[in-house]
Amino acid sequence: MVTPVTPPTLDRTSPPPRPAAAPTEGVRARIRARAHGDLLAAAEIAARLTDRQAAGLDPLPTEPADLAPALLRARRREVRALPDDTRLLLLLAAADQHPLPTRAFLRAVAAAGLDTRPLDAAETAGVASAGPDGVTFRDPWIRVAAYETATPADRRDAHRLLARVLDGRAEAPHRAWHRGAGALGPSGRLAGELASAAAHARVAGAPALARALTERAASLATDPAAGTRLLARAAADAFESGDADHARLLAARTTAGPLTGVLALRTGNAGEAFDAVLAGVTQRAGTFLRDGAPHNGAPHSGAPHEDIPHLLARATEAAVYTGDLRRCREALAQARRAGIDPPGVLPGLAAAVDGRYGDARDLLQAAAGHCGPGGDPTLLVHAGIAALLLGDHTRAATATLRAAEAARARGAAGTVVQAREFRVYADFWTGRPRAAETAALEALREAYTTGQDNAACHLQAALAMFAALTGDADLCRERAATARAHALAHGLGLPAALAQWALAVLDLGTGRFDAVAARLRALAGFGPGHGHRAIRHLATPAYVEAAVRTGDTGVAKTAHADYDRWARTVRSADDLALSARCRALLTPGAAAVDHYRAALDLHAGGTRDVERAHTELLFGSALRRLRRRTEARDRLHSALEAFTSFGAPHFADLARAELRALGAPAAPLRASAAPEGPQSSLTAQQLLVARMAADGATNREIAARLALSPRTIDHHLRGVFTRLGIRSRIELVRILAETP
Helix, strand or coil: CCCCCCCCCCCCCCCCHHHHHHHHCCHHHHHHHCCCCCHHHHHHHHCCCCCCHCCCCCCCCCCCCHHCCHHHHHHHHHHCCCCCCCCHHHHHHHHHHHHCCCEEEHHHHHHHHHCCCCHHHHHHHCCCEEECCCCCCCCCHHHHHHHHHHCHHHHHHHHHHHHHHCCCCCHHHHHHHHHHCCCCCCCHHHHHHHHHHHHHHHHHCHHHHHHHHHHHHHHHHHCHHHHHHHHHHHHHHHCCCHHHHHHHHHHHCCCHHHHHHHHHHCCCCCCCCHHHHHHHHHHHHHHHHHHHHCCCCCCCCCCCCHHHHHHHHHHHHHHHHHHHHHHHHHHHHHHHHHHCCCCCCCHHHHHHHCHHHHHHHEEEEHHCCCCCCCHHHHHHHHHHHHHHHCCCHHHHHHHHHHHHHHHHHCCCHHHHHHHHHHHHHHHCCCCCCEEEEEHHHHEEEEEECCHHHHHHHHHHHHHHHHHHHHHCCCHHHHHHHHHHHHHHHHHHHEEEEEHHHHHHHHHHHCCCCHHHHHHEEEEEHCEEEECCHHHHHHHHHHHHHHHHHHHHHHHHHHHHHHEEEEEEHHHCCHHHHHHHHHHHHHHHHHHHHHHHHHHHHHHCCCCCCCHHHHHHHHHHHHHHHHHCHHHHHHHHHHHHHHHHHHCCCCHHHHHHHHHHHCCCCCCCCCCCCCCHHHHCCCHHHHHHHHHHHHHCCHHHHHHHHHHHHHHHHHHHHHHHHHCCCCCCCHHHHHHHHHHC
């Protein structure tokens, strides 16, 4: 039997002192969710956090009495002031609504022959109101108080009554829940019924329901080992549903090392996550090889051999996040010892690390092919990663979009965030940085709310890249610093490298080639946890450009040689185009022209519109130096128009500078591409902040929604006021109302 956790004392009067450190952005987002929008509750929760909780190192409490005891005491007083028959009806309504909304209140009232007129007293007191669909509580804290102020016997009676009126196959999980909640003590039969109902809920895409059922089953289990396994399964369900705090608290009550590793992958140290997950693979492989012949089963069923593909997928992700791709060999060796065909991108990454580019291409193409609709979300995410490595951004976008849809249909909030993490790469290079930035901001809020701080770090780095392209230097540096601080503390080489690359792109847009070369040279030297081979590869064209501009052609040729070998192997149009551009940069005089033309021809078959525009800019500059004025002017105007439409002012300024050096005016954009009105002077981020401010949001509210500091929002608004020539928010509202 697993002994239920004893609730903490409900009448505490001395909250712990406020932590010295302010909560991180991720912790603040989870506080807002736990507070259900109540500002007083949020303030009380924040004041009670330990230093480790404020830093996101320990999970937040999940019990209302641990979150905001003072607020809950006040709500209990309101409920206790009501007549007994009113409180009985409120108890029944509360039991019907939380944690599983079963919508059986009115049926239960009718079955028990109860009179609903006592609810008038609750409405008069402003506690709750009755309607045709049942009872509506003033806030969730009142609902909790209505349940907790009842005696244990009355609570059990309420659950048993609700269980009696729930019938039919569709209501079986909810009936099982109330039967379990009405139990006097451990019961193997009820635990089995709840576990079976949870399995059906999982298949139906309801992990939150599955978590509640499985956790209740664990509390009723008569076998300690079975109870521990149920707790581990409940922790996994909690994480899938987006409640990482509850998942971590449940996992702490088990001995499930692999589960701890999976949770650490999204919230802790990614290197430690790999070790824990791989240890789980070893353990399960050993158990399976003792008990039976190798067999490829579907993940998540619970049998040792069927867990291995799922754990290998997580090990692959840990290797990707850390940047220690050599460790893919370890995971691959474990898979082969168990006779398992490794899933996803694992064998392709291992081949790439070994320099077997042809094998890597074939294996990654096979993985990228698993991007059809309705597939397993994890396989779809891996298909997207494989497509990104192959330079196939169209397929990457398709796979990650379908992964998010499939995960959302299954209620898997954690996988939704992961799919959106990798979608941003495809969106960014296709010339839609503003749309990609909006999508990344939404994903960032999801990551923080669901407790996936490592995912949030990756998205912060991606947003730094968007800011670099759109010319917002302050925002780029702030986001890059935020991402790197978290990444280096958690062994996350992928976001650390992406943030470094973003800073290099910012320098590239302002022509600071020495800084670009220094940043990317350092990136090439960073080891696992600090850098990433894939990001180093993606940044090679920028490195070659900077190295050539600073006279370091020997290093540039070496970097290009490996990039060209990969491009020729995978036959990606974009990679081949960028390789041709690098060759043009490395070729002196008029001989470079043919390489530039070849690059633009290849770009026509690719999707990286931002890179195509940059190739036109470099080509136009080369033509200007060769005194081919007419073609140079055409190329530079094309680059100027593209960068302006992308919202990339720094790169547009480089094109204008080339046109001025050519002695040609920067021609106006076509009417369809030119933004109109005063808003045209604002950056994408400034316009977003301005619109929120015009809608009445405070600086702090805007900061929370955009995952920035209030100081940064204040900086953006000062910039908005300066560019628009205004002094107040009232004028801002007027200007935004007058222009489309």
